[in-house]
Amino acid sequence: MRYLIAGATGQLGRALVARLGNDVVWAGGSAELDVTDADAVGRVVRGARPDVVVNASAWNDVDGAETLGAAAFAVNALGPLHLARAASDAAALVVHVSTDFVFDGAQQAPYAEHDCPRPLSVYGASKLAGEHLVIASGCPYLIVRTSALFGRGGSRAKGGSFPDRILERATALAPGEPLRVVSDQVCSPTYAPDLADAIVRLIGKGARGLYHVTNQGSCTWYAFAQEALRVARVDVPIVEARARDIASRARRPGHAILSKERFEALGLPPLRPWAEALAEYLGPAPTRH
Numbered sequence: 001m002r003y004l005i006a007g008a009t010g011q012l013g014r015a016l017v018a019r020l021g022n023d024v025v026w027a028g029g030s031a032e033l034d035v036t037d038a039d040a041v042g043r044v045v046r047g048a049r050p051d052v053v054v055n056a057s058a059w060n061d062v063d064g065a066e067t068l069g070a071a072a073f074a075v076n077a078l079g080p081l082h083l084a085r086a087a088s089d090a091a092a093l094v095v096h097v098s099t100d101f102v103f104d105g106a107q108q109a110p111y112a113e114h115d116c117p118r119p120l121s122v123y124g125a126s127k128l129a130g131e132h133l134v135i136a137s138g139c140p141y142l143i144v145r146t147s148a149l150f151g152r153g154g155s156r157a158k159g160g161s162f163p164d165r166i167l168e169r170a171t172a173l174a175p176g177e178p179l180r181v182v183s184d185q186v187c188s189p190t191y192a193p194d195l196a197d198a199i200v201r202l203i204g205k206g207a208r209g210l211y212h213v214t215n216q217g218s219c220t221w222y223a224f225a226q227e228a229l230r231v232a233r234v235d236v237p238i239v240e241a242r243a244r245d246i247a248s249r250a251r252r253p254g255h256a257i258l259s260k261e262r263f264e265a266l267g268l269p270p271l272r273p274w275a276e277a278l279a280e281y282l283g284p285a286p287t288r289h
């Protein structure tokens with residue numbers, strides 16, 4: 001199969017390029033293809049003649065989106081629409097990636113794909129709009145929602161992956177100063193190479209529609225940070241913080257755990273536990289994806 005990957009310079013994009021190897025006929029970041037430019041998207045997709053158009057691009061600056069909503073919607077909503085329309089013209093499948101931030105996190109049980117979204121932030125609303133526009137395009141689609149993605153190089157918009165930022169912050173602490181990390185928001189950390197593999201498996205199964213995919217298990221950001229410090233053998237004091245005490249513009253869901261039942265019902269193996277993936281990520285360089 002011939003794959004086109006938009007947003008190929010991001011955490012997931014890089015992992016997809018590594019996973020797919022020679023099946024990638026075109027891959028690029030925003031410098032090679034601005035997904036907000038419908039003409040450019042059409043030109044690149046026509047030129048590449050893909051079977052599958054994967055959108056790994058996103059405006060991922062969650063706090064920035066609160067004040068730059070138009071820019072966030074351009075990338076997260078119009079971008080996927082342009083890619084889906086171009087995919088449709090090329091008789092290709094469009095694969096789009098979305099987020100747990102489409103939910104408000106008030107539900108204690110894991111969210112199923114059919115649960116009603118209620119984004120708390122402009123970022124979440126822009127990602128939900130992207131899902132709706134992909135569906136409305138009429139193109140055959142696969143939408144994969146995921147959570148707390150981490151991978152090599154991290155997210156440029158966020159200044160690195162969460163574990164990398166924690167380790168960086170830990171080394172910059174003054175003696176005795178604790179690391180403060182939010183403990184009242186729960187997520188399912190997801191390793192970009194594991195997600196890339198799951199997406200390729202879903203495509204291989206002929207899956208269409210909306211799927212939730214994350215690594216197994218969930219934790220608070222505090223527990224995620226604690227585990228990163230433990231694995232990296234960095235010994236600094238760490239204390240729990242409440243989200244409302246940390247300055248951030250956007251509201252984030254407290255408990256947006258995604259149910260993977262629909263994914264597993266296809267007979268696909270569950271992704272490994274997040275802590276196992278984190279250990280590989282923080283392990284010796286040759287095993288790092």
Ligand SMILES: NC(=O)c1ccc[n+]([C@@H]2O[C@H](COP(=O)([O-])OP(=O)(O)OC[C@H]3O[C@@H](n4cnc5c(N)ncnc54)[C@H](OP(=O)(O)O)[C@@H]3O)[C@@H](O)[C@H]2O)c1
Nearest residue numbers: 007009010011012029030034035057058097099148149155
């Ligand atoms: N990061 C998370 O915690 C998280 C959580 C849940 C869901 N997700 C979703 O997972 C997907 C992948 O996220 P990620 O963390 O891998 O993203 P990322 O590392 O932040 O990378 C974003 C990618 O989007 C590209 N991009 C930004 N603006 C663009 C534009 N106008 N035109 C074309 N490309 C553009 C960037 O290109 P350049 O770098 O070349 O500018 C980069 O390749 C996204 O859909 C995201 O919403 C992420």
